[in-house]
Amino acid sequence: MKRKAEAVWNGTIKEGSGHITTQSTTLNKTQYSFNSRFAEGVGTNPEELLAAAHAGCFTMKLSADLTEAGYNPEELRTSSSITLDNGKITLSALKLTAKIPGISNHEFQKIAQGAKENCPVSGAFSFELTLEAELIS
Template sequence: MKRKAQAVWNGSIKEGNGHLTTASTVLNQTQYSFKSRFEDGIGTNPEELLAAAHAGCFTMKLSLDLTQAGYEVTELRTSSTITLLEGKITLSELNLEASVAGIDEATFQKMAKEAEATCPVSGAFNFEIVLNAHLKN
């Protein structure tokens, strides 16, 4: 499997702007700029997209693992916060709220940690990943 996206940038880093397009066109000339990355401008930014990718990948991996283990997943709700510090991404913090029928806390925590460690996006990151998993049953 291969997935593709394109970035176009025009102008200088502070005054310029760009857009991102994915092959699926879910992002279709979606704007990004210095302001959307480092201030409160309109548009997306690379760190936001990494956060979405990590939250989505981890959540799907955990759903797969739980389902294969025979548990019924009601809802997995994950947020990821990417930290950019001094020009380097240093952390992705995953916060998970889960409703899973029939699972005990210890098994849930073990499976969540294994999914965090084995989801493809986690494997691609070369920075710290923190997982805070909460079972709501």
């Protein structure tokens, strides 16, 4: 399987702007700029897209692992916060809340850590990955 996206940029780094389009067109000429990356401008940025990819991939892997272990998750809610520090991405911090009937916290934590370590997006990252996982009733 291959997926692709295209980025177009026009102008200088601070005054210019660009757009990103994904193969599925979920992002279709979605704007990004210096301000959307380093300030509070309108549009997306690479770190936000990495955060979305990591949260989505981890959550799907966790659902698969829980299902394989015989559990039926009612809801898995994950956020990822990507840290850009001095021009380098240094961290993806995953935060999960989960509602899974019949699972112990110990088993839940074990399966969640395994999903963090083994989702394909985690494997593509060379920076620190953390997980804070909470089982709710």
